[in-house]
Each structure stands twice: as structure tokens, then as C-alpha cells.
Amino acid sequence: MKINKFIIALLVLGIFFVLSLFIGPTSLSGFDILFHIRLPRVLQAVIAGCALSVAGVIFQGVLKNPLCDPYILGTSSGALVGAVLAQILGLSQSSFFFYILIALCALAATLIAYNLAKYKKQVSNVDLILAGVIISTFLSALVLLFLSLRRESALNIVFFMMGGLHETDKGLLIAVAILVFFGIALALSLSRQLDIFSLGEEKAGHLGINTEKYKIIYFTIASLITACAVSISGTIGFVGLVVPHMARLIVGPSHFKLILASAIGGSMFLIIADAFARTVIAPGEIPVGVITALVGAPFFLWLLLRNRESKCK
């Protein structure tokens, strides 16, 4: 029964995927346009959407904090510093290394935050969130400093901050897709332990889980797939925060289902949002992050209210 639901969800995702190929700012059609221009973009939306949502599930699950998102550990500010470094080094936005640098910096910032929070081989959740906030603030200050000193390159960074799905290197897209796929598969295979985590770390420890070890594994997976998403799409907010909650309202708290549902939901959400972003004011474009927040917030509220009513009955 439950499996059937996921098959249906996958089918719906497939339909959205195909339909969105035919939605674009121009009336151009033909295999070339669909295959070379829109397909990579829709794939990007799928990869970034499921990576961010699954990372959100993991962070919210491990930290037991519903306000966590994939950028909680300073990942996005790390990525911004990467973009700034690329500017200083004179790397073009069309070069492969630009994106590698961004992914590396995002990962580095996350690891630094994690290690800052580590004390006597223990990581407390409050410390971790604090460390993330501190790293984010510090790195954002660095970025702002650069922006105020080098105003002429400010715009490029601002555009990167706004996030968006544009053509990237095909090799990069494939590499990122593989990494995200394995990350999600690993997260799925470890979903039972994540369920136990939600009982609280102490209880999980009593049940024989090496909490510190699993924490490191989860955070590595989550930061890695976040860094992947950031390197192809810039920093797109809201997806990683809200999609896990939507999924939880629909499929319940089991992390196996939650991860699957979030991956499918996140992809679908970003596909639709990007279809809007590239067509609403065509030939102009709206940053996709604007759409995710504008559409996502009211939808999330609606879902929340509906759920509250059904609970009252």
C-alpha cells in the first residue's frame, strides 16, 4: 500500500519532469532545445531540490530542531566565500573550478563549524547550532568586506547569492548527480538509526547506537549533498527548510519514508518553481529562490492549518 503511494508520487514527478520540458520563455521547440537547454536545467532542479530537502531532513532529524535547514552550519556562507575567492583568483563563472571551489569552501565551513562545536569528543546540539551561526556571521562579514572594497565585482556575488538554475558544465552536473544519489542512498540505508535518534540522544545511546559516529556520518552526508546543490544552483533558500516539514505532515515521522518523500517533493517543488521563474516575466527571469519562498510559505501555512483542523476532529 505504502509502496504504491511512492510509485504514484514518482509517476507524478515524472509527469512534472516531462511537462516542464515543454515550458520555457520562448516558443522554440524541437529536440535540440528540449535536450540541450531545458533538460539540463530541469535535471539541475531535480538534483538541487532533492539534495537540499534530504539534507534538511537529516539536520532536522539529528539536531531535533525543526528550524534547521541545510545551511544551518554555515554551508551557504562558505559557498559565498568560495564565490568571492573565485573572483579574487579571476576564475570565470563558466569554468569547472569555479564550482569545485564553491563546493570545497561550503564543505570546509561546515566542517569547521562542526569541529568548533566538538568538545571532548562530544558534540552538543546547541553548541553546533551556535557554532554554525558564528561561522555564518563571520564569513558573511568577510563577504561584505570584499563587496565594499571591490564594488565592481559586487554584482556577480549578489547574483550568486540570489541563486538560480542556469547552464553549468555537463561533467559537473553528472558528478554532482552521482554524489547526491549515493548520499541519499546512504541516508536511506541509515534511516533506522535516524529514527532512533529522534528518541533523544541519550536513549539512542542506551539502545546501543554510537551517537557520535552516526552524527559525523549524517553531517558529512548532509553537508556534502548541500555543497553539491550549492555548486550547481547557488544558494536557494526555503526548500531545505520547508519540504521536510511538508513531507512529515504527509507521510509521518519514519525517516525512511521521510527521506524518500522529501527527495521526491523537493524535486517536484523546485521543478515547478523554476518553470515559473523562467516564464512568468519572459523574456526576463525571476530568481528561483524568490519563487520558492513566495509559493512555499503560503502552501506550508495551508498544510499546517489543514493538519491542525484534522487533528481537532
Added chain:
Amino acid sequence: MRFFSLILSVFFLSASFSSAEITAKKRIISLMPSYTEIIYALGAQDQLVGVSNFCNYPKAALEKEKTGDYLRPNFEKIYFLKPDIVFAPQWKNSILLKNLRALNLNVTQFEDESEVEDIFKTIRIIADKTNKKAEGKALINKLKKRLKEISKKTALNKRKTKVYIEVDAKYWTAGDNSFLSDVIEKAGGENIFSNIKRSYFQTSWEVVIERNPDIIISLWGTADDYMQKPLAKKINAVSNSQIISAIDRDKIARPALRVFDIIEELSVKLHEDK
């Protein structure tokens, strides 16, 4: 004691000299690179006491006092320089103008230039304020003549060259209301987004392919950046390798004098192969 009074008197003398000089000439601060460029062209640079951080042309302007920039003028420095006039940009939706006037400064505000002819207005106002009316008139006439000659030449072309101008990475381009769109038109080109009544906006590669420009002008990238894009060969500009990427952003984007050189260069480049 005598020594001191000597020094004092020298000091006062020099002070009175310099103050006499000040009253003879105006003290002007220019907060935009384009105004600075025009002030130099009119030969009024000796009245210029302060410039913006971005005023890098002509080179001599770099030695003037810096007074912050467009969005963040340094009020203290401006006040300290005791200007008679401050040349300021339009500053849409900003309290900067109010704040400057609250310091009892005499501010001359210019409207944002949205077409090349607006530069003449700027020159006229600056010439007025710096007592260089004759020089201003001569300069405007010279520039007008240049524009006319260019338009005579471009009128001979059978059709207008379609131009896509990319201002920044990720397809930021210029709509009809932008200054750059008019620069393209003056050079005898047709902006592929001339039907979009906006200034600067973000578009997508797909739209560029559909509108198929004959020439791509990039203010940020290199020709390679465009060759590597998907389906680039479908665009005339790429398949004929008509990608212009070596234009100095300051020259083309500042509504001052060097943009006329750019218009002239472009008017030749846009019609080289026809």
C-alpha cells in the same frame, strides 16, 4: 618674539592669499565619474576640489580628494572641503540628497541619463555652473556633429545589426529604457531586447537563441564563455565569431565623453562584414 610675529604674519598673508583665490573660483565636488570627466573636458578642473572614489578618468582625477562614492558619499569629508556646489546623481528613493542639503550645501542634482543625448544636458548644466558656457557649447556642437556623421554612415546599411549585450554573468542584459540600449542604437545596431521597456534585467540563454543576435557584446566574459554554451552555434554571432568582449566597461557605461569613441568604434564593427 619677532620671529614668531614674522611667522604669524606670513601665515596670515598666505591664508588671505589662498582665501582670495577661493572666492575667485568655485569649489566643486563631483560625486559621479561622468561629471568629473566632463569637468576636465571643459577645462574646469581647477575648480574641482573633490571627486568620488570611482573617478579614475582622466588620471589626474585620481589625485583629487576622495569623497566616498555614489551610494555612500562621505558627508564629513564633503562638508570639510567647503564646496560651493556638489554635483550629485538622481539618487532615486534615497534620503542622501536631503541629508546633503541639511548641511546647507548647494547641491546640483542631475537626472539619470537614459539616452546619449542626455549627456548634452549634463554638459550644459556643468558648463553653466563652472562659467565655461562657451566651452560647453563648443563641446556639445562637436559631439552632436560626431553623432550626426555616425548616423549618416549607419543609415547606409541595408539592415540593422541585431545586438545582444550582456552586462553581467547569468544573462543580465539591457532593456529599452537603459543607457546602453541607446548606445547600441546610436551605433546603428538594434538591441534584441528593444521591445522590453525596462532598464536592466535578467534573461535566459534560450531567449538569446530565439532572438538570434548578429553580434554579442559582453562586458564581463570572453568569447570562449559563449562558444561553450549549449546550442551556441545556432546563434549567428557565435557561428560568425562576432563576439566583442574587450570593451572597457567604464568607457561604454558612463554617460560622458569616451562613450562617443565607443559608439564610433561599434558603428564600424557592427557593419564590418556587410
